[in-house]
Amino acid sequence: MTQLPPSARALIETETLAHLVTLAADGSPRITLIWVGLEGDEIVAGHLDKDQPKLRRIARDPRVALSLQSPTTNEIGLNEYLVIRGTARLQEGGAPELLQRLAHTYLGPEVIFPPMPDPPQGVVSRITVEYIGGVGPWTEGR
């Protein structure tokens, strides 16, 4: 496990969408955009629908990568960005509560999410961070 520095934690806790990469059965890459948050040192995401290709891919091969683009640019106008590599595991249930918490960040403090009564409990994916990269304060001093 690698500990996330405060600068990386701060970006993950904004409304920035994460580009999540998983691996297909043939080893080729797949990308989806997701909401993410933090629970301790893990990156978490909620999925109401348990029967999704990306969840089957994680169950088959848990190696994932995430990227988040920062609004900060350097002196020549190039954006900073955070890359995380790690291992994902799936935990049954808890998706509605997590999505409600993340919806306050991603959609607004008043939003009710999921927008339905009695949502399914779904799955939470939990990513253990193994590498931090990209361009930004999170890679300084290496």
Added chain:
Amino acid sequence: MTQLPPSARALIETETLAHLVTLAADGSPRITLIWVGLEGDEIVAGHLDKDQPKLRRIARDPRVALSLQSPTTNEIGLNEYLVIRGTARLQEGGAPELLQRLAHTYLGPEVIFPPMPDPPQGVVSRITVEYIGGVGPWTEGR
């Protein structure tokens, strides 16, 4: 080859950064953010430095994926995004001219890029599109 619909071409030709996924030797995913443009039906990117990990990865395994987040959101506030999967090939030279063209989109119409005299000719990566996904008008009607 898959033809890009006009909606996807329009997003690629904006200042939206592309999240490029390549595969490491052990098959695990790597992500970098890059400028991209179009030449005919191919997606192109310029690299002044020919000795880069991502270029070595493309030479070893040309299967890549790209994602671009659209500023457009749907009725519940979720962003549209474009995912491209394809095969990349590397072409020697031509990077400064391509990067100058892309800098006009990404940094501004007056910008001189690369910001140095006599830049190296580098490499251009050219991606043949094999699959178009994500969420947006580019997947409608499927």
